[in-house]
Amino acid sequence: MGKIVDFRQKIIDGIKQLYPSMDVDWYDGLFDEHDIADWTLKTPCARVAVMNVPTEQTMTGELNALLRCVVVIVDENTHASLDGDARAWDMVENVATWANLNKFGHPDAAPAQNIKFKRISQPVLRREGVSIGVVEWQSDLMIGTNRVLQRDYVWYQGKQVTQVPQSQVTIRGDVHTAAGYTDHETIDATPEVP
Template sequence: MGKITEFRQNVIDGLKGLIPQLDVDWYDGLFDEHDIADWVLKTPCARVAVMNVPTEHHSTGELNACLRVVCVLIDENKFASLDGDGRAWDMVEQVAIWANQNQFGNKDAGPADKVKFQRLSQPVLRREGVTVGVVEWVSDLMIGTNKVLGRDFVWFNGKMVTQTPSTTVTARGNVHTQRYGDTEELDVTPEVP
């Protein structure tokens, strides 16, 4: 599994933990009323898409993939007319707060930012009792090989050297006292971590 699909799966797993009753899956980033009709059969549900926006080269030799993540949340009226609206807004709010500054368990991902959310208003869906909310954010994900690790660090037997031998320094100095012109010898051993 590549880093991008792993990142998307982390978002999906996180949503399942955030709102346990959600049926969560991925989609390709485009949807229409036919997709929503299929998704309504599993409400409440969420569909997650990860799309790439312009990638930036990084000084480490890696690519900084600025991922545009879109989460579509769908619910429907259950007990009264338009009662799905409140539940949809609640889910949108929970997901927006959860996504803000989240790295989704990935050490190579930056904190999510530029969180946007909205409720989609469409008369046909409203008449059918379907509510749709969208939460969108940007997450930076470093992909590729970090060439700095091989170029700027010391390696031994395939492992990065992280600890170097320590040494002890002993110094001898002569201190002259002004009073009698005598010399005292001091043993100075500085502490070296």
């Protein structure tokens, strides 16, 4: 699985933790009234899209993918007229707050920024009791191979060497006492490994 798909899955998993009873899945970034009709069968639900916008090259040889992340939240009226609107706003607000400065557990991601959220108002959907909210943000994700790590660190069998073997160091010195006597002392100076 590529980094972008893995990143999208981490967003999906995070929303599922935020709302355990919500149906959360991915979509390709475009939706129409037929998609909304399908999604309303599973309300409340959220659909997550991660779309790539222009990337930046970095001095490490990696690409900084400026990902445009979009979460569409769909709910519908249940007990009272237009009560789905309040729930949709609440979910939009919670997802936006959760996404703000979140790295979504990905080590190569920067904190989310440029959070935007809104409700989509459309008369036909309103008459059918459907409420749609959208949360959008930008997350930067480093993709590719970091050539600085390959060049500047020691590698062995495809893994970065992070600990080198320790050796025992013995120091022999002469200690002169105040009375002018000489004593030989041996010290074990092997550094302790944490």
